[in-house]
Amino acid sequence: AQSVTQPDIHITVSEGASLELRCNYSYGATPYLFWYVQSPGQGLQLLLKYFSGDTLVQGIKGFEAEFKRSQSSFNLRKPSVHWSDAAEYFCAVVLSGTYKYIFGTGTRLKVLA
Amino acid sequence: GAGVSQSPSNKVTEKGKDVELRCDPISGHTALYWYRQSLGQGLEFLIYFQGNSAPDKSGLPSDRFSAERTGGSVSTLTIQRTQQEDSAVYLCASSLAGQGETQYFGPGTRLLVL
Numbered sequence: 723a724q725s726v727t728q729p730d731i732h733i734t735v736s737e738g739a740s741l742e743l744r745c746n747y748s749y750g751a752t753p754y755l756f757w758y759v760q761s762p763g764q765g766l767q768l769l770l771k772y773f774s775g776d777t778l779v780q781g782i783k784g785f786e787a788e789f790k791r792s793q794s795s796f797n798l799r800k801p802s803v804h805w806s807d808a809a810e811y812f813c814a815v816v817l818s819g820t821y822k823y824i825f826g827t828g829t830r831l832k833v834l835a
Numbered sequence: 836g837a838g839v840s841q842s843p844s845n846k847v848t849e850k851g852k853d854v855e856l857r858c859d860p861i862s863g864h865t866a867l868y869w870y871r872q873s874l875g876q877g878l879e880f881l882i883y884f885q886g887n888s889a890p891d892k893s894g895l896p897s898d899r900f901s902a903e904r905t906g907g908s909v910s911t912l913t914i915q916r917t918q919q920e921d922s923a924v925y926l927c928a929s930s931l932a933g934q935g936e937t938q939y940f941g942p943g944t945r946l947l948v949l
Contacts, residue, residue: 827876
């Protein structure tokens with residue numbers, strides 16, 4: 723079955739530390755890939771997306787993600803986390819030719835001062 | 836310009852009652868999506884509109900759920916005979932036409948069924 727997995731439910735990092743949030747998908751073909759962030763009291767906001775081409779994608783707020791076809795992964799990274807990055811992060815996919823977005827269950831990020 | 840708005844922001848209802856949730860998309864956005872976010876869960880796709888048509892209703896959990904969109908703008912999600920398991924945050928998003936266009940999400944409607 724088609725699925726998106728975010729293995730880490732919670733992650734805690736210190737401010738200034740690097741961050742990597744994992745996302746794996748299970749599809750026969752390469753889907754379109756997205757990362758969204760949901761801050762407390764705010765709606766979901768798109769961080770970045772990958773359709774094709776360069777496998778390293780730059781997004782807003784200093785985030786980047788790398789698509790690895792061999793691992794069916796699309797991990798989100800940030801070199802230095804800020805306290806304002808504390809939020810919940812969702813990976814999502816949509817298959818080419820469809821409009822049904824599949825979201826992962828999210829990773830809640832806590833940032834220690 | 837205004838973003839996606841949803842009303843009400845919170846709704847408490849009794850089991851068995853019907854509820855209507857409203858979504859006002861960004862002007863000019865022809866695509867509209869409804870999702871459900873339950874506690875500790877990701878977003879569950881419910882339905883997608885392109886204009887007033889819903890080519891994909893596969894995510895609606897049961898025949899108690901229905902949605903419509905009029906004038907290519909406002910959409911209403913209706914839940915009939917609500918059950919406690921319907922308690923969740925219902926999110927609406929809109930985008931320009933075209934697959935993979937950025938979805939802009941509303942703040943959601945938090946539904947509690949007692």
